[in-house]
Amino acid sequence: MKDELPVRKRIRLQHYDYSNAGYYYVTICAKSRRHIFGKVVGTSVPARPQTDQYTIPYVELSQIGKYIDSAITYYNSNDIVLFDKYVVMPNHVHMIIVIRSKADDRGRRRIYASLQNIIRNLKSYVTKQVGFSPWQERFHDHVIRDEKDYLRRWQYIDNNPVKWAEDEYYTE
Secondary structure (H helix, E strand, O other), X not given: OOOOOOOOOOOOOXXXXXXXXXXXXXXXXXXXXXXXXXXXXXXXXXXXXXXXXXXXXXXXXXXXXXXXXXXXXXXXXXXXXXXXXXXXXXXXXXXXXXEOEEEXXXXXXXXXXXXXXXXXXXXXXXXXHHOOOOEEEEEEEEEEOOHHHHHHHHHHHHHOOOOHHHOOOOOO
């Protein structure tokens, strides 16, 4: 009896064209979920018990985290792809990516990017800068379907550093 390779679960929507113009919520994790992109600093409790001063949690990026931020900033300089909202966390990155379509000179719709290519390029750029791949092989995506879904995802990203200890990717 031969050893059979495990069958991987499909994580993309079958029959969906990920080059369609639209909004996508994406999470990419660090390999083995190691804390190599930065660290959360600050607290959501008073810095000193006798005061009401808080230090709002934020992510202090490592050099790898800075490369990720730089790649996203570079992508945002074009008019095809927009990283509308993102946060680089210690061991993962959440982002809302907007793929826009353009019309050619005959008015036909023409797409310039696919979600897989965007993520591949982002990972590749960071890997080249670092000298090794800091990434988990796959990524999680969700097609944002309406404004309510968009706002919920946007708020989750915005609050992620504050709620780091409650995050599903949190490890100590």
